[in-house]
Amino acid sequence: xxxxxxxxxxxxxxxxxxxxxxxxxxxxxxxxxxxxxxxxxxxxxxxxxxxxxxxxxxxxxxxxxxxxxxxxxxxxxxxxxxxxxxxxxxxxxxxxxxxxxxxxxxxxxxxxxxxxxxxxxxxxxxxxxxxxxxxxxxxxxxxxxxxxxxxxxxxxxxxxxxxxxxxxxxxxxxxxxxxxxxxxxxxxxxxxxxxxxxxxxxxxxxxxxxxxxxxxxxxxxxxxxxxxxxxxxxxxxxxxxxxxxxxxxxxxxxxxxxxxxxxxxxxxxxxxxxxxxxxxxxxxxxxxxxxxxxxxxxxxxxxxxxxxxxxxxxxxx
Numbered sequence: 109x110x111x112x113x114x115x116x117x118x119x120x121x122x123x124x125x126x127x128x129x130x131x132x133x134x135x136x137x138x139x140x141x142x143x144x145x146x147x148x149x150x151x152x153x154x155x156x157x158x159x160x161x162x163x164x165x166x167x168x169x170x171x172x173x174x175x176x177x178x179x180x181x182x183x184x185x186x187x188x189x190x191x192x193x194x195x196x197x198x199x200x201x202x203x204x205x206x207x208x209x210x211x212x213x214x215x216x217x218x219x220x221x222x223x224x225x226x227x228x229x230x231x232x233x234x235x236x237x238x239x240x241x242x243x244x245x246x247x248x249x250x251x252x253x254x255x256x257x258x259x260x261x262x263x264x265x266x267x268x269x270x271x272x273x274x275x276x277x278x279x280x281x282x283x284x285x286x287x288x289x290x291x292x293x294x295x296x297x298x299x300x301x302x303x304x305x306x307x308x309x310x311x312x313x314x315x316x317x318x319x320x321x322x323x324x325x326x327x328x329x330x331x332x333x334x335x336x337x338x339x340x341x342x343x344x345x346x347x348x349x350x351x352x353x354x355x356x357x358x359x360x361x362x363x364x365x366x367x368x369x370x371x372x373x374x375x376x377x378x379x380x381x382x383x384x385x386x387x388x389x390x391x392x393x394x395x396x397x398x399x400x401x402x403x404x405x406x407x408x409x410x411x412x413x414x415x416x417x418x419x420x421x422x423x424x425x
Contacts, residue, residue, distance in 0.1 A: 110199050112227050119208040120192065124221040129189065131223075138223035140189060140239075147185035147242045151175050155232040160276055165203040167295040168234060169210030174297045175318065176238035177218060178369040181304030182316040184248040185240035187218045192225035193235040207234075218301055246308045248373070253313035253332030257374040259398040260311075260383065262300050264346040265321055266358055267293035269365020274352075286348040297369040302390035307373060310383050314373035320364040321397075322417060325372055326406045332374075335403030338363075340410050340417075344395045360418040363408070374400055 110118075121133045131139035153172055155161055173190075180187050192211070196203075215222060220238070271294035274287055300316075307314065313332055315324045322338070329336050340359060349358045375383055380396070387394045408415040 110201055110204075115199060115204060115227060119204045120222060120225070122212065122222065124223075126188070126219070126221045129221050129223055133222060133224055135224075138189070138191070140223065145242045145244055145247070147180055147183045147240045147247065148237065149176055149179035149183075150235060150237040151179070152233060152235040160272070163295075165206030166210035169207040169212075170214055170296055171210075172234050172236050173211050173214040173220070173238075174299050175369060176236050177214065177220075177299035177301055178297065178316040178318070180238060180240045181299050181301045182248060182314045182371055183240075183242060184246060184304045184308040184311075184314070185242040186305065187220045187238060187240040187301065189221050189223050189239045190215065191237045192222060193227075193237075194225065195228050195230040195233040197230065197232060214299070218299075243308070248304065248307060248311055248314040250313055250315055250328045250331035252311075253328050253334060253374040253400050254376070255334050255400050255402055256376070257312050257400045258377055258380065258396050259325065259336055259338065259372065259374050259400060260394055260396050261317070261321065261344065261370055261372050262303055262387070262392050262394050263298070263368070263370040264344045264349070264362075264393070265317065265368050265370060266349050266360075266362030266365050267346050268297060268367035268369070269294075269320075269361040270349055270353060270358070271295075272367065273361075286351045289346075289348040290352070294367060297367070299369060300371045300392060303371055303387055303392040303394075306386040306390045306392075307371075307375075307383070310379050310386060311373040311375045314371055317368040317370045317372050318366055320366040321368075321372060322363050322406050322408070323366070325398075328372070328374060329400070329404065329406060332400070334400045336398055336400050336406045338398040338406065338408050340408050340415055342395060342397045344393070344397075356418070363417045
């Protein structure tokens with residue numbers, strides 16, 4: 109059976125051209141050359157909680173990197189380095205090869221160097237800590253929103269939530285390209301790193317949508333000291349989602365389903381044209397879906413009338 113240090117050497121040691129990695133994988137700690145500010149995030153994915161048992165290892169490695177990249181995108185940070193803590197019930201080489209392939213697919217795309225971590229035996233759990241550079245005074249945060257700011261989202265919402273429902277067979281649907289597309293949105297979310305960098309100096313506040321639009325917009329409101337109104341008819345829904353789910357169910361996935369890893373951000377109305385131009389350059393779809401208002405809660409409207417959503421978002425406990 110393959111041993112711990114063989115696993116590290118074979119599957120998680122890659123040559124890095126990053127001159128700021130002074131000491132990487134193989135020592136008791138990594139040593140990095142830091143110039144300026146660093147943004148740091150960490151996410152843990154637990155089998156049976158954050159992903160279904162039996163999920164392909166390549167998808168898990170990809171998804172673990174993607175959800176952390178999404179956090180840095182929401183901060184307007186440039187990804188640079190990561191550490192990995194991996195708990196495995198057994199050391200299966202085919203699984204390790206697939207996991208590392210998925211992880212490094214995104215790591216290499218965004219020039220992220222794996223510089224250390226930990227490996228142990230136990231129930232399948234994967235934790236990634238991701239670090240990136242952020243410019244002084246240009247970090248996007250949840251606390252910068254102001255009453256009157258517009259609320260935007262990138263991409264389309266609800267696809268990933270619908271995808272996991274299809275994967276776990278909580279809902280039935282015929283096979284085909286639409287089903288595959290929604291499942292792919294869960295397995296392989298697209299981190300909006302380019303959009304986050306483009307929004308520096310334009311957005312007043314930002315968050316990534318992991319727990320659902322209403323829940324995550326609520327975090328912006330809490331930190332910014334205001335409320336929000338979402339015009340639900342403006343929430344972007346994909347053709348695939350609408351082809352498989354009734355409109356009310358599709359909207360419920362979009363408002364409260366979570367796992368989209370799109371960006372929700374706010375900005376003054378005066379920035380509307382600049383935002384459209386900046387995100388077009390980064391190849392990211394964007395839609396204005398509401399406004400920050402006086403108060404403390406997130407409310408929904410439909411065609412100008414109050415609307416009661418079916419779900420408000422994922423709860424961790």
